[in-house]
Amino acid sequence: MEHWCPLSNPKCTPDPxxxxxIVVKEESTAxxxxxxxxxxxxxxxxxxAYPAKFADGVLGVKIDWSATDIDSIDLETLxxxxxxxxxxxxxxxxxxxxxxxxxxxxxxxxxxxxxNDYSLxxxxxxxxxxxxxxxxxxxxxxxxxxxxxxxxxxxxAYRVVARLQSKAKQLQGIKLSFGRIDPAETKKRVKMVAITxxxxxxxxxxxxxxxxxxxxxxxxxNTIRAKAKHVVxxxxxxxxxxxxxxxxxxxxxRVECEASNTGETPMHGGTCELVIGQGAPQTAQCPLDLPxxxxxxxxxxxxxxxxxxxxxxxxxxTMTEPDQPPVTQEIALEVLEPRQLCKQGELTIEGFRKQQAxxxxxxxxxxxxxxxxxxxxxxxxxxxxxx
Numbered sequence: 394m395e396h397w398c399p400l401s402n403p404k405c406t407p408d409p410x411x412x413x414x415i416v417v418k419e420e421s422t423a424x425x426x427x428x429x430x431x432x433x434x435x436x437x438x439x440x441x442a443y444p445a446k447f448a449d450g451v452l453g454v455k456i457d458w459s460a461t462d463i464d465s466i467d468l469e470t471l472x473x474x475x476x477x478x479x480x481x482x483x484x485x486x487x488x489x490x491x492x493x494x495x496x497x498x499x500x501x502x503x504x505x506x507x508x509n510d511y512s513l514x515x516x517x518x519x520x521x522x523x524x525x526x527x528x529x530x531x532x533x534x535x536x537x538x539x540x541x542x543x544x545x546x547x548x549x550a551y552r553v554v555a556r557l558q559s560k561a562k563q564l565q566g567i568k569l570s571f572g573r574i575d576p577a578e579t580k581k582r583v584k585m586v587a588i589t590x591x592x593x594x595x596x597x598x599x600x601x602x603x604x605x606x607x608x609x610x611x612x613x614x615n616t617i618r619a620k621a622k623h624v625v626x627x628x629x630x631x632x633x634x635x636x637x638x639x640x641x642x643x644x645x646x647r648v649e650c651e652a653s654n655t656g657e658t659p660m661h662g663g664t665c666e667l668v669i670g671q672g673a674p675q676t677a678q679c680p681l682d683l684p685x686x687x688x689x690x691x692x693x694x695x696x697x698x699x700x701x702x703x704x705x706x707x708x709x710x711t712m713t714e715p716d717q718p719p720v721t722q723e724i725a726l727e728v729l730e731p732r733q734l735c736k737q738g739e740l741t742i743e744g745f746r747k748q749q750a751x752x753x754x755x756x757x758x759x760x761x762x763x764x765x766x767x768x769x770x771x772x773x774x775x776x777x778x779x780x
Contacts, residue, residue, distance in 0.1 A: 438466050438474040442692045458506035464552050464570050509572025514551045521546035524613040526601040536586050543579040550574045553605040561597040566661045587658040627656030633710045633722040640726050642701045643760045644751050652680050653688035666711045667693050703730040740776040748773045
């Protein structure tokens with residue numbers, strides 16, 4: 394006897410149940426509607442993952458375009474390196490490529506958010522840029538770096554970016570985006586920086602290199618004669634959690650984090666490490682730069698060791714900023730006994746779908762056999778809450 398159910402409604406077994414669904418037979422068959430993933434994420438060309446919602450055939454994603462790093466990405470990568478993945482098994486990793494119209498729409502969205510035009514011009518257009526960098530003393534002893542870029546060529550300069558370098562740490566790694574600069578146009582960007590007394594006394598040299606997609610790089614330098622301001626250095630804030638509360642050995646888990654900077658100085662060069670149980674630290678991607686009074690969300694994904702013992706499993710995320718003590722967040726997860734996966738009547742249909750997808754991942758990876766897949770799935774089904 395076979396009883397077919399769509400993945401969207403695995404509880405369609407007749408009531409009363411005549412035969413327990415202890416064997417799952419997977420075959421292709423026509424469904425009344427498309428199966429849609431319920432939990433997906435979009436990974437972008439600048440290697441940031443964003444939670445997404447899939448509804449009515451449309452993938453909805455909220456992106457803060459002002460916080461993206463589009464101008465440092467080449468056009469081909471920006472066009473093709475988009476990835477969609479779901480956690481419930483309804484869709485595997487899917488790569489997407491943008492059409493010309495979609496790429497144009499992306500540039501329009503970024504321009505509205507930042508005021509910069511990041512589009513690429515014709516290949517035969519060439520511009521000539523000059524640059525200048527100055528220091529200005531602001532009110533309340535604040536210090537401002539001012540970078541001016543002028544286009545002295547016959548054609549627009551596209552995707553113009555200025556990068557600052559100095560021996561002073563407070564002035565290192567700052568990037569200023571200008572977008573498009575038309576002929577005879579001068580654009581200025583101002584960056585407030587916090588300068589400590591030792592840096593102010595040394596009067597450091599600040600160098601700026603300006604690049605664009607259709608001009609040779611140009612540079613400028615100047616000596617910074619700044620007035621020090623007393624600044625309280627604050628360590629980064631870190632908050633992490635995971636919706637994967639109960640897990641199996643070999644399962645891939647997702648940790649959602651938010652990093653924040655409550656201090657008066659920007660943070661540069663942050664690194665993250667993720668540790669599962671007693672395992673070795675694994676380098677993880679996290680926001681490298683955090684402006685003052687800003688926060689960024691990011692996600693980490695790792696696989697639980699196959700030898701993880703049933704019971705409590707601690708997962709820790711550590712974020713380190715230069716010259717700052719590390720900040721650590723710990724999350725407690727529960728590793729389930731393979732033969733004691735759940736308690737009767739405590740699993741929802743949505744929870745069953747999620748566990749089914751995870752078992753399918755383990756089966757595809759060769760970590761469990763087809764017989765084990767059927768046994769585990771039958772046990773999960775026995776725990777589904779009956780109404």
